[in-house]
Amino acid sequence: MSSSCTGLSRVLVAVAAALVSSSSPCPQAWGPPGVQYGQPGRSVILCCPGVSAGTPVSWFRDGESRLLKGPDSELGHELILAQVDSADEGTYICHTLDGALGGTVTLKLGFPPARPVVSCQAADYENFSCTWSPSQVSGLPTRYLTSYRKKTMPGAESQRMSPSTGPWLCPQDPLGAARCVVHGAEFWSQYRINVTEVNPLGASTRLLDVSLQSILRPDPPQGLRVESVPGYPRRLRASWTYPATWPRQPHFLLKFRLQYRPAQHPTWSTMEPTGLEEVITDAVAGLPHAVRVSARDFLDAGTWSAWSPEAWGTPSTGPLQNELSVGSQLHMLQQEAVAQEDSPTPSRPSLKPDPQPLDQRDPLEQVAVLAPLGIFSFLGLAAGALALGLWLRLRRGGKDGPQKPGLLAPMIPVDKLPRAANLRTQENFS
Ligand SMILES: *[C@@H]1O[C@H](CO)[C@@H](O)[C@H](O)[C@H]1NC(C)=O
Ligand SMILES: *[C@@H]1O[C@H](CO)[C@@H](O)[C@H](O)[C@H]1NC(C)=O
Secondary structure, X not given: OHHHHHHHHHHHHHHHHHHHOOOOOOOOOOOOOOEEEEOOOOXXXXXXXXXXXXXXXXXXXXXXXXXXXXXXXXXXXEEEEOOOOHHHOEEEEEEEOOXXXXXXXXXXXXXXXXXXXXXXXXXXXXXXEXXXXXXXXXXXXXXXXXXXXXXXXXXXXXXXXXXXXXXXXXXXXXXXXXXXXXXXXXXXXXXXXXXXXXXXXXXXEEEEEEEHHHHEOOOOOEEEXXXXXXXXXXXXXXXXXXXXXXXXXXXXXXXXXXXXXXXXXXXXXXXXXXXXXXXXXXXXXXXXXXXXXXXXXXXXXOOOOOOOOOEEEOOOOXXXXXXXXXXXXXXXXXXHXXXXXOOOOOXXXXXXXXXXXXXXXXXXXXHHHHHHHHHHHHHHHHHHHHHHHHHHHHHHHXXXXXXXXXXXXXXXXXXXXXXXXXXXXXXXXX
8 A cells, every 4th residue: 555655656756757857946047057056144045956846855965974954844855055155065966765866956155246347438430349347256157248228318209219229239249258349339329338247146237328429539540650851950750640440531530649758858748730740840959759649539529549659760960951941041031131120139149140051060059040940941831832732723623613622722631621611611712
């Protein structure tokens, strides 16, 4: 009688086990199979895998014969551990009375997720990336769910419920890199980034509002070169290019900042060049100079880039070139004009025209003369270039009809002008 009863119950258990074998009654946290998780100081309920809920099982620590819990308890297939600590971590074995069913469970302790620390950055005007780090080490397998949505402005009702506001996945590439990238973002839109840290003990979400135009930080300019200008012991010409990550486009140009200092000089002098090159006119003759540049969106969105690596150059010590003779003549004219003013203050001796070749004089004096000469030759050249450019464009304009570029074009590359300004100058011209 009793044996038939146990036989029946065995059959029932076997049937029940077969029914549930595909779906274990133990809630499976994601992570390696057979591992269950708890938090130090809290109680943990271990669940015997491979048996149906309520089936009486015995529990042991792996490698110990001491019975932790007999099969008589109300709890059936579960084991409660109160106030666990690290000594409770390890492997547990459970099995049914006859030993036919059961399994092993490994207990691992750690902490629930905490809101991650998130920051976003953009090195160009249509893509941005967000990076994150845990604000607390959980000690548990962790993953991050990353998404974003476009924020709607209060009052913009038409956008409410619009599918174009997301949320969309912020793809993590490569997976596990703690970084996700949003491609093709709108420059002026606000986005809400959702980075949710998930581990077997829960989930915790950090939301961050970003807009491209506030997080924009270009990469530093590239290809910085510093060259001497033959015949000019106080000049250096620096040139550079756009960072490769910033495709040039009329509405998204960069402006630049240049710094230079002579060797062993602690302080930098700063200039704000308009184009991709600049001539330094007050370098210290004979000394090597360090030069560096940084870039920023030309309408001041975001922040300045980091400084480029320094490039070095030493002003020319070679002989003067023909170019200077134009400057010398201008300089002489200016001296005459000054003399005619009959000023009571005597003109500075170093400004007097000197019949000696410049490169035989005292270097300091040379420098003092060369600075005004340099300015005049530059102005002369600029005026010449402007006149020539104007003439060429007028001539070309006669053939091209309405395609004439703006008056400012000879001075500023056409793509430097905002489109509106460009159109405006074209209108004036035609
Ligand atoms: C944005 O990212 C895409 C894909 O990497 C790239 O092709 C595009 O040039 C980027 N846009 C800008 C403005 O750099
Ligand atoms: C953030 O993302 C998580 C995971 O995808 C989601 O459960 C949660 O609802 C999101 N929170 C908000 C405010 O969008």
